[in-house]
Amino acid sequence: MAVIVQKFGGSSVADPDKIRNVARIAIGEKERGNQVVVVVSAMGKTTDNLLKLAHEITSDPDPREIDMLISTGEQISIAMLAIAIQSMGHPARSFTGPQVGILTDNAHRKAKIVHINDSVLRRELNEGRIVIVAGFQGMTMDNEVTTLGRGGSDLTAVALAAALKADVCDIYTDVDGVYTADPRIVPNARKLDRISYDEMLELASLGAKVLHSRCVEVGKNFNVPIHVRSSFNLVPGTMVVQEVKEMEDIVVSGVAYNRAEAKISVLGVPDRPGIAAKLFGMLGDRGVVVDMIIQNVGSSGLNDISFTVSKDDLTEALKIADEFAKETGAREVISDRNIAKVSVVGVGMKSHSNVAATMFKALAKNNINIQMISTSEIKISCLIDEKDVDVAVRAIHDEFELQEAVKS
Amino acid sequence: MAVIVQKFGGSSVADPDKIRNVARIAIGEKERGNQVVVVVSAMGKTTDNLLKLAHEITSDPDPREIDMLISTGEQISIAMLAIAIQSMGHPARSFTGPQVGILTDNAHRKAKIVHINDSVLRRELNEGRIVIVAGFQGMTMDNEVTTLGRGGSDLTAVALAAALKADVCDIYTDVDGVYTADPRIVPNARKLDRISYDEMLELASLGAKVLHSRCVEVGKNFNVPIHVRSSFNLVPGTMVVQEVKEMEDIVVSGVAYNRAEAKISVLGVPDRPGIAAKLFGMLGDRGVVVDMIIQNVGSSGLNDISFTVSKDDLTEALKIADEFAKETGAREVISDRNIAKVSVVGVGMKSHSNVAATMFKALAKNNINIQMISTSEIKISCLIDEKDVDVAVRAIHDEFELQEAVKS
Numbered sequence: 001m002a003v004i005v006q007k008f009g010g011s012s013v014a015d016p017d018k019i020r021n022v023a024r025i026a027i028g029e030k031e032r033g034n035q036v037v038v039v040v041s042a043m044g045k046t047t048d049n050l051l052k053l054a055h056e057i058t059s060d061p062d063p064r065e066i067d068m069l070i071s072t073g074e075q076i077s078i079a080m081l082a083i084a085i086q087s088m089g090h091p092a093r094s095f096t097g098p099q100v101g102i103l104t105d106n107a108h109r110k111a112k113i114v115h116i117n118d119s120v121l122r123r124e125l126n127e128g129r130i131v132i133v134a135g136f137q138g139m140t141m142d143n144e145v146t147t148l149g150r151g152g153s154d155l156t157a158v159a160l161a162a163a164l165k166a167d168v169c170d171i172y173t174d175v176d177g178v179y180t181a182d183p184r185i186v187p188n189a190r191k192l193d194r195i196s197y198d199e200m201l202e203l204a205s206l207g208a209k210v211l212h213s214r215c216v217e218v219g220k221n222f223n224v225p226i227h228v229r230s231s232f233n234l235v236p237g238t239m240v241v242q243e244v245k246e247m248e249d250i251v252v253s254g255v256a257y258n259r260a261e262a263k264i265s266v267l268g269v270p271d272r273p274g275i276a277a278k279l280f281g282m283l284g285d286r287g288v289v290v291d292m293i294i295q296n297v298g299s300s301g302l303n304d305i306s307f308t309v310s311k312d313d314l315t316e317a318l319k320i321a322d323e324f325a326k327e328t329g330a331r332e333v334i335s336d337r338n339i340a341k342v343s344v345v346g347v348g349m350k351s352h353s354n355v356a357a358t359m360f361k362a363l364a365k366n367n368i369n370i371q372m373i374s375t376s377e378i379k380i381s382c383l384i385d386e387k388d389v390d391v392a393v394r395a396i397h398d399e400f401e402l403q404e405a406v407k408s
Numbered sequence: 409m410a411v412i413v414q415k416f417g418g419s420s421v422a423d424p425d426k427i428r429n430v431a432r433i434a435i436g437e438k439e440r441g442n443q444v445v446v447v448v449s450a451m452g453k454t455t456d457n458l459l460k461l462a463h464e465i466t467s468d469p470d471p472r473e474i475d476m477l478i479s480t481g482e483q484i485s486i487a488m489l490a491i492a493i494q495s496m497g498h499p500a501r502s503f504t505g506p507q508v509g510i511l512t513d514n515a516h517r518k519a520k521i522v523h524i525n526d527s528v529l530r531r532e533l534n535e536g537r538i539v540i541v542a543g544f545q546g547m548t549m550d551n552e553v554t555t556l557g558r559g560g561s562d563l564t565a566v567a568l569a570a571a572l573k574a575d576v577c578d579i580y581t582d583v584d585g586v587y588t589a590d591p592r593i594v595p596n597a598r599k600l601d602r603i604s605y606d607e608m609l610e611l612a613s614l615g616a617k618v619l620h621s622r623c624v625e626v627g628k629n630f631n632v633p634i635h636v637r638s639s640f641n642l643v644p645g646t647m648v649v650q651e652v653k654e655m656e657d658i659v660v661s662g663v664a665y666n667r668a669e670a671k672i673s674v675l676g677v678p679d680r681p682g683i684a685a686k687l688f689g690m691l692g693d694r695g696v697v698v699d700m701i702i703q704n705v706g707s708s709g710l711n712d713i714s715f716t717v718s719k720d721d722l723t724e725a726l727k728i729a730d731e732f733a734k735e736t737g738a739r740e741v742i743s744d745r746n747i748a749k750v751s752v753v754g755v756g757m758k759s760h761s762n763v764a765a766t767m768f769k770a771l772a773k774n775n776i777n778i779q780m781i782s783t784s785e786i787k788i789s790c791l792i793d794e795k796d797v798d799v800a801v802r803a804i805h806d807e808f809e810l811q812e813a814v815k816s
Contacts, residue, residue, distance in 0.1 A: 061495075076458070
């Protein structure tokens, strides 16, 4: 008997009709002879509304109390879904994260799962019930309610699948899988039948929003097959799985883009050993995450250092860069919000050359200037002007012929 | 250092402004040097709205899942109140019923508290925090969420006060205490400074809505002084306390009325031993609670049996009475929804005669017919026509001169 963990997001349980639809999907899987665990997020905009309510009291509420407050959102959905499944004649029971033994660290609003006790889940599954678990939440050793932060419900689902050694973790979304590129930009983008964890991790961190990288990491570490699929139709979506030999034939799996970064350049930095370490040390100490970095020494013996940060961190990063410039006698700090990053991802890059050249050619053909480049074993990213994003993504997608299914 | 438990109902925490008001009251008590535990209900109509949501799925939802669902209401209020108190600069922490060790039996939607572990409460109070606890909820031995049913938040407050041996349990309401009669009917009704548990129990079960009898029972059993007071002004309300000698000088403490009952009469019942036991056995077996009973044997050797039940139970009770009549050959079953019960309550009755006569005189003066009478050590109830209630309550109030403060 297969064990299947299903996850449904807030828009899939936004009202009683949608909850009934989720109930039918869960029951269908159960009736095919599987043991079923369903993880759900809060209904629709519940979490946002609760946060708004708290902010009517103060702009800076205690994270512990926010976790107490917003964890009610998922508790409402699980009860509603249990009631819906029961009303269709199937036994079901709902459990909060704490009740089902999801133990986390103490970092409120962004807790990490440290352990899952599977005994309640096993007992309920063995008694033939569909088990419904609140996503996004857990409990500390001290019995405090925590929430898991961004992508928390996906994380709950994959972590439960890992704990139960489930056969698959179905992530139901409003798209029917992972595409070679964003279909809103590239109309002939193709749905991928499967993709490796590493590729999915790169795509997720490069701006593809279909799966959060935290759940992919857990999937990779515990080898949980993750099935990204649509809750509107039950056709197969994309399987996120371990890399297998044949995947290497696929040089590039997808193109991603990200408009959420901004570029800062510190110009005329004295060329001294350790000067870059000083700048990025200051940024790191103040919690600013830096993505791409480029440094070039001019003939004058002065450096220009450019780097990108999340647009959310731009104000803080600029403050730090200004302090750094003052202390070191750098000439000038400038910034640019109108940039974007386009990337190609594929495990096949490891064994194929010329991927970078092909990407640069696609951009050059369209007169798109490359401001920065960053590479890993399985991805190449280029920083370009934000206005060129759509053209760039389409050009790269065409150049690699991603619309064609790969013969393997 | 005194320990004070405060309880605020749903209308007192209905919006952020009202929550701030509650925060100020709690902080005020803390700043007077006391240890403070605050019990709150769900905000405004939250519980009703959650129940409505569940009923959009099915008319008959599982009580376990309803408890999971509606217990979120109080969890929202406690977090909001903690945030409000903290925003005013005072340390506070919120706890759900399960977190604070309120152990109940397994009767979902109407659970009984079986034990309270006070260790979390003691720890938090000793660390100088205002402790906020979700009313109306607890946890079974199996870690299941339960709710306590009607009057549940009052019950939580008094039970916590008992566990902590608190100096007082303040029940904040929208009235400023317990009155000698409903002020909407008797404009010169007088606020009582204090009243005994037994009197309060009788008043509560006779229809006075200010306190639920379950919390008064716990207060009585553990000798917790209960202070019924207004959250709009901080003047002293009514203390519900153990009976003391002087209270006996007060013959009658208050007049109560109840329009929620209906009368059923089974006429022409054969006069056989055990026939009444049969009827009330059938009613009890089917969960119908009977209040007043009157039986008189006519000269024909046939009985007329009359009794009152809650209007909610009238349909079921009539069905049972009809079955009974068929089986025993009784002549006829009739019912009357237009009745009401007026009662006088007072511990002084134990040592004073003539109370019944004074009450009957008041009704007779106003040509009000008494249909049934029931008495206990400290109360006398008369069943009358519903249309006469207001006149009856005023007449009895006047006859006993309850508007006059008693000299003691």
